[in-house]
Amino acid sequence: MAYNKGKYPFEAASKIAHMEVIRDPALAEILQGLRSDTPATVPPGFLKTGTVDLSKPHEISTVVTVDGGMTTIPNPKRREKRVAFIQVGIMLLSLEDLDRIAEDIFMDPRRLNAYLKRIDRYPSIVPLSGVRRPGRTLRDSNREILNAILSPPWTGLYDVLEFLLWRGWLGPTSPMPDRSMDCVQCRRVFSLPKQRTFSCPHCGFDHYLSDYLGLTTETEDNGREQLASMVMATVELLALFLLPMKLCKARKLERLREILLIKDGPLMLRAEGYRIVDGVREFVEWLYARGHCLNLVGVEKTGDFAEFIQDFEKQLPEPGDYFLPSRKFVVEQVQGRSFDPGKYRNRVSFGSRLGVRLSPTHMVALQLPTSTLDEGGPLEPKPADMSALGNCIRALSRLTSTKPDNAILPLVLANSAVSLSDRPSAGILDDYLTQMAGATA
Ligand SMILES: [Zn+2]
Structure with missing residues (x-):
């Protein structure tokens, strides 16, 4: 994301500040703050939480990166006709490959x-x-498209959606969680059956399982860019859990310790996405409770916290130093809102933020899941709540890239791979699983 950091805005601010009409002390302070080039004062509560010893070994040998790219394509003759082309990619590289790319x-x-x-x-x-x-309403067109996207041969990610919604990790005999939805047509509530297509028991209207995600109802033309980015975020989240799901179904969850899963962006899915997020939370909690490893990290390249952490480099001087803030700190000191623990609700996240120094030149904003994920995680997360902390930071410290600033090499590669023109999928994940099966046979 580009910001205008030129001198022009400061000159403008200075002119305003000197205008006689502005005598309000609060406004004067805000303008003074904008003009200031002295280092930011360290907010109360900002302390180095700990240091990961980067020299210790870790077991990660494979890095899986999930990233999405979106392009708007207009009809060149009729500009009002536009579609969003979305490409989500799962990139799989060995740590050795990444070392080779970084060196050369x-x-x-x-x-x-x-x-x-x-x-x-x-x-x-x-x-x-x-x-x-x-002959189709906009709503029904959207519904059919989302259903097609999640079905084979497009993404086939319905498998992951069902796994998360129906607690696939517990096996077919586990009790079904209570899930209900509003009918798309008559708006009355009914229990979600364990099927990909079903009818409303009240009015008989035919539904797809993708309707449960609530993404396509009431979308007018002006909300459609937002719909496209929600579809991309949903596909990214489902893609992130594709490999853990396949390992779970193949009863090879112990192999998760060899894998670092990196998501471009925060560990969350906004708006109606909570319907998948609660399944994600249950699966992750179950993995950690069973002593399984899940080296999962979200990398925030933009946003409040990513910018905030860059101002406090001196507080985290050594590679491996990290700051694990409370929710109160993030809300009050980073986002500048007031925090009321009694009213705090979070249905969209499955990770907590931390700022980490990965190298002498790399300060990054990360999110990691904690062992309990109610409301997104504890109000005051502790390092002990993140069993994958050491593994993730050790592996990431080997993956830094200098272009652009603070970049992480597999993300740079995944960014460039999803922004390329379409090429057929090579079935990389399936090849990897086949090799894995061969290695353990
Ligand atoms: Zn109905």
Whole structure:
């Protein structure tokens, strides 16, 4: 994200500050704050929480990165006709490959291309405007598209959605969680059956399982960019849990300790996404309670916390130093809102934030899941709540890249791979699982 950091805004602010009409002390202070170039004062509560010893070994050998890219494609002759082309990719690289790429900055582009191909792509299209289907309402068109996106041969990610909604990790005989939804047509509530298509018991209207996600109801043309980004975020989240699901079904969860899962962006799904997030929370809690490893990390490259952490480099001087803030600290000191623990609710997150120094030049904002995830995690998370903390930071410290600032190499590669033009998926994950099966047989 680009910000205008030029001198022009400061000059403008200075002119305003000197205008006689402005005598309000609060406004004067705000403008003074904008002009200030002295270092930010350390807010109360900002203390180094601890240090991860980066010299200790870890077991991670494979890095799986999930990232999404979205492009708006207009019809060149009729600009009002536009669709959003979404591409979510799961990139799988060995730590050795990544070391080789990091060491060889003048790498032959053909060799780099070979690495970039190590990605499974999940392409989708969401109509934005001017693209109507005869005899279909906008709502029903959207519903059919979302159903098609989650079905094979598009992404086939219904498998992951069902796994998360119906507690697939407990096996087929486990009691079904209570889930209900509003009918798309008559709006009355009914219990969700364990099927991909079903009818409303009140009015008989035919539904898809994807209707449960509540993404496509009441979407007008102007909300459609938002719908497209929600679809992308949903596909990213489901893609993130594809490998853990496959390992769970193959009864190979012990192999999770070899894998670092990196998500581009925070560990959350906004708005109606809570319906998947509660399944994610239960699965992650179950994994940790059973003593399984889940080296999962969200990397926030933009946003309040990512910017905040850059101002306090001196507080985390050594590689491995980290700051694990309370929710109160994030809400009050970072987002500048007031925090009431009695009213705090969170249905969208499955991780807690931390600021980490990965190298002499790398300060990053991360999110990691905690062992309990009610309301997104404890109000005051402790290092002991994050069993994957040491593993994740040790592995990430080997994956730093200098371009752009604070970058993490697998994310740089995944960004560039999902922004390339469409290429057929190579079935990388399935190849990996087949190899894994061969290695343990
Ligand atoms: Zn109905």
